[in-house]
Amino acid sequence: MDCVRAQKLIRPYLDGKLSDRELEEFLDHVDSCPACHDELEIYFSIYQTLGEETDDGDYNFTRKLDEKLQRSEQYLTRRHIFRSMKIVLIVCAELFFIAAFSGLVTRELEEVQSTIEMVETETEPDTQGLRRIWNRNPAIRVKMD
Numbered sequence: 001m002d003c004v005r006a007q008k009l010i011r012p013y014l015d016g017k018l019s020d021r022e023l024e025e026f027l028d029h030v031d032s033c034p035a036c037h038d039e040l041e042i043y044f045s046i047y048q049t050l051g052e053e054t055d056d057g058d059y060n061f062t063r064k065l066d067e068k069l070q071r072s073e074q075y076l077t078r079r080h081i082f083r084s085m086k087i088v089l090i091v092c093a094e095l096f097f098i099a100a101f102s103g104l105v106t107r108e109l110e111e112v113q114s115t116i117e118m119v120e121t122e123t124e125p126d127t128q129g130l131r132r133i134w135n136r137n138p139a140i141r142v143k144m145d
């Protein structure tokens with residue numbers, strides 16, 4: 001980020017209207033560029049003086065700005081942590097669904113398999129029974145021969 005861009009973002013920064021990305025680049029710049037930091041401090045003092053709700057009788061603007069910049073940094077750090085946690089959670093959720101889904105498919109396949117086996121054993125001709133009837137009824141044997 002160059003100075004022109006950074007100074008354009010001073011007011012949006014004080015209004016809290018920067019995106020995370022802009023905020024990150026803006027903080028980096030004012031941290032390393034004394035000219036823009038000074039510019040920011042001037043705007044910050046004006047904002048503090050004019051804004052009634054921010055006028056708490058404390059006019060140490062340099063320290064107040066430092067605190068504000070620190071809070072912005074902390075905000076960004078939290079956002080980073082939140083984002084990485086979100087990614088980890090999404091990956092975990094995906095893995096969970098993949099595992100659950102493949103487990104489900106495996107279970108269903110097993111059920112189909114056992115159903116097929118059951119049907120097969122049930123419909124298997126009762127050859128022993130047939131043979132018993134056969135042996136006990138010579139008449140049938142004669143007819144069937």
Ligand SMILES: [Zn+2]
Nearest residue numbers: 003006033036
């Ligand atoms: Zn600059």
